[in-house]
Amino acid sequence: MARTVITNIDYLVTVDPGRRIIRDGALVIQGDRITAVGKTAEIKVQASDDIIEGRGKLALPGVFDTHVHNAQQLGRSCGDEAWSGPERLFRRLWVVEAHMDKGDALCAARLAQVEMIRAGTTCFADPGSYFAAETAQAAKESGMRGMIARTVFDMGTTVMGNLPKGFFEPTEDALARADEMVAEFDGSLDGRLKAWFSMRVPVACSDDLLRRLCKLAEKRGVGIIGHACENRDEVIASHLKYGMGDIARLEKLGLLAPNLLLLHMGWIDPKELHMLQKRDVKISLAPSASMHQAMGNISHGKAPEMLELGLALSLGSDSAMSSNYLDAIRQAFLIVGGLHEARLDPKVLRPEVAVEMLTIGGARCMLWDKDLGSLEVGKKADITLLDTMRPEWQPVHNPIANLIYCAHGGCADTVIVDGKVLMRGGKVLTLNEHDLYEEAADRAKSLIKRAGLEDTVASIWPMH
Ligand SMILES: [Zn+2]
Structure with a gap:
């Protein structure tokens, strides 16, 4: 079965029972499960692996x-x-x-x-x-x-x-x-x-x-x-x-x-x-x-x-x-x-x-903690990679402090659910954003009119 391997992760935040944070970490995904978690040096990469580069990233359980x-x-x-x-x-x-x-x-x-x-x-x-x-x-x-x-x-x-x-x-x-x-x-x-x-x-x-x-x-x-x-x-x-x-x-x-x-x-x-x-x-x-x-x-x-x-x-x-x-x-x-x-x-x-x-x-x-919520072998491969090569992340003394006090969801770079990559390098792979935004704008305008809420959402500053 083809594998996805995330290597060189700067901070792999496992949220496992020991709450380990692994420096220069790596994760192996096979099918919808995590099959290995450790240091990059410990993971043998195969020619058929899909490699996701984790340098400059923090990995979190989804x-x-x-x-x-x-x-x-x-x-x-x-x-x-x-x-x-x-x-x-x-x-x-x-x-x-x-x-x-x-x-x-x-x-x-x-x-x-x-x-x-x-x-x-x-x-x-x-x-x-x-x-x-x-x-x-x-x-x-x-x-x-x-x-x-x-x-x-x-x-x-x-x-x-x-x-x-x-x-x-x-x-x-x-x-x-x-x-x-x-x-x-x-x-x-x-x-x-x-x-x-x-x-x-x-x-x-x-x-x-x-x-x-x-x-x-x-x-x-x-x-x-x-x-x-x-x-x-x-x-x-x-x-x-x-x-x-x-x-x-x-x-x-x-x-x-x-x-x-x-x-x-x-x-x-x-x-x-x-x-x-x-x-x-x-x-x-x-x-x-x-x-x-x-x-x-x-x-x-x-x-x-x-x-x-x-x-x-x-x-x-x-x-x-x-x-x-x-x-x-x-x-x-x-x-x-x-x-x-x-x-x-x-x-x-x-x-x-x-x-x-x-x-x-x-x-x-959500009664899902047997399968989700931490990055451990055997759990489902739901993973969030955040880009730390951004001004609000630098420097990193304590990655957890930066994550909560300095970061925001917009730092997300790669999102994996059930072993499938939904966003990679900041690009959403599963939905067409451009078409969606156009459709949403048209539908929202008509909906608000039907609901009689146009005045409620109107800007109080004049728009020309
Ligand atoms: Zn609610």
Whole structure:
């Protein structure tokens, strides 16, 4: 079988149990697996090998972005300056999604995935839309690894507001369609794609729907992904309607479990933290969405306490309408820097912990850590190579400090998923970027017009 060998890697950051960083390292890939990791001098190169030059590069286990709304990519900036969480969700984000067709959704997902590949991301988790099949199609084309989910909303009217027409379904229909989607896509694309159930926003899901969603996930042996404790409005809404916050409600309904991945979590009641620990619930933080949307998830959140309890934490970019970019490495700086600021403590979150969130933490959150999250023999060959021959990387005293405090996803040079090269030397090999950008511009213009959000996104400075 033909091999791909990456040689002369300046810093091979393994994130293995010993957290070794190998200088002048090399990696051998055969099929979709890593078959050797070591010093370049120890690896025998064969004439038939495809050699990737690692000089001037840092190798990381493929980067995870565990909160990405593929379908929202064409609505970039449509959530800006919304005056509250409900205003953003009910009058901006969901209005855009409700006006999309399948062509828009496929284009949006392709664009989201190109943005992620260019940021060095190999694996995404999508919290759900009505276009899971289009996101799967884009993953088939882009070569990315990921997890998709189908939205299930069965409440048209909530304490926070009314959902757009056509954006919710009877409970039976919502469950049946989500189950069909999981049956069709889980484990597809040679195992590159997972399909989970979505509990998108708890306040728009009835108790009956959530209880049955939990049973279906158990039956199919998959996980559930959903937003929770996202902002103050949502916590108040849950208390008004159910007399308790999201976590206590999910515990009561039986959803808290090791296969539940909860997003944001900035407004968790400290008294509920022990429930997450007891059930081994997984967490994805979204620092840029919180900062952009004034959600208070960093200043009010409990990330250091969650880490102390041994919970699996990862990072998510959220979406082009919330964040507004998909770059997990930038998220890593924001959570570290944001917590230093909020806690007035420059050691409250170490850069090494942020690298774990990007890699092995992401794998744990997606129940994929047996195969992914570190560069070790036998694991899947998902690898991110960052170019260090750039001014923001020089000089390198401590590569981990540079990665978190100085770098960004735009330093990604080569991205490999399942042993296949998706980007090499800064060139995306799987999608046609030029054509995609043209199509996206046309579709986005028409979509925003149909959604009635042209004024919302218009520049306040005159354009001539
Ligand atoms: Zn989200």
